[in-house]
Amino acid sequence: MRFLKDFLRVFFPNLCVGCSNELLYSEKVLCNFCSNDLPIFKLDDHTNNIVTASFYGRTKIEKSLSFLSFNKKNTTQKLIHNLKYNDRQDIGVYLGLWFSDLLKSNHFMKDIDAIIPVPIHHKKMKKRGYNQVHTFCDSLGESFNIPVYKSTLLRKSNSKSQTSKDRYNRAETIYKDFWLKDEATLRNKHVVLVDDVITTGATIEACCKELLKTDNLRISVLSIAFTENS
Ligand SMILES: [Zn+2]
DSSP states (O other): OHHHHHHHHHHSOOBOTTTOOBOOTTOOSSOHHHHHTOOBOOOSOSSSSHHHHTTTTTSOOSOEEEEEEEOTTSHHHHHHHHHHHSOOTHHHHHHHHHHHHHHHTTTTTTTOOEEEEOOOOHHHHHHHSSOTTHHHHHHHHHHHTOOBOSSSEEEOOOOOOOTTSOHHHHHHHHHTTEEESOHHHHTTOEEEEEEEEESSSHHHHHHHHHHTTSTTOEEEEEEEEEETTO
C-alpha cells in the first residue's frame, strides 16, 4: 500500500492548497506552515461578535460564529475556491472536523437540534455535482451526533448575487429563492443554518425569512468563513 502511495505521489503529488508546496505524509490539505497561519476567529463569544452583529435589525438569530476570516487573497479564499469549484470536498471534511474540535470546547452546539446547509439550486447541483457546504455539515453532524437536513430548505431559483443593489433590495430578491419544504419537522426546534462564506449576509437573511414561517423555531448560524468589513 505504501509502495502504491509512493508511486502515485510521483505522478500526483499532494500539494498544499495554500502555498502549493508538496505535503508531508502527516499533512492534509494544508502544510503545517499554512495551517498555523490560518486566520481563525476568536470563538469564545457567540452573541457579541461581528457575525452576529451583522444581522442586527435584519433577522432574529440566537447566536452565530464563523471559523475563518475571508479576503480575496488569503488562504481561506483558496480553500473555499477549491472546495467550491475543484471538487475538493475533502476540504469540507478537513475544516468541518477542525471546527468541530473548537466548538466542542465552547458548547455552541449544546442546544442545537439539527443542521441545515444553505441550499443551492438543483441546476447548480447538477453542474457542480455537489453542494459545497455538505461535507462540512456532515462532519459537524457526525462530530456532535446531530442530524443534517439537506432537503428541508430548498432553493427554487438561481439568481446571481446582485452587488449593484442595496442590501434591502438584495435581501428582498433572494428571499423569493428559498422554499421551506417540510415545516413540521422544524417546529419547536433550534436549528443551525450553515453557509460557506458570509459576505453581505443577504443569503442567510433570506433563508431565515423563509425558515421563520415555522412555529417556534429558533435559528443560529455557522459559516466556514466571514468577509470582514463587507
Ligand atoms: Zn502551505
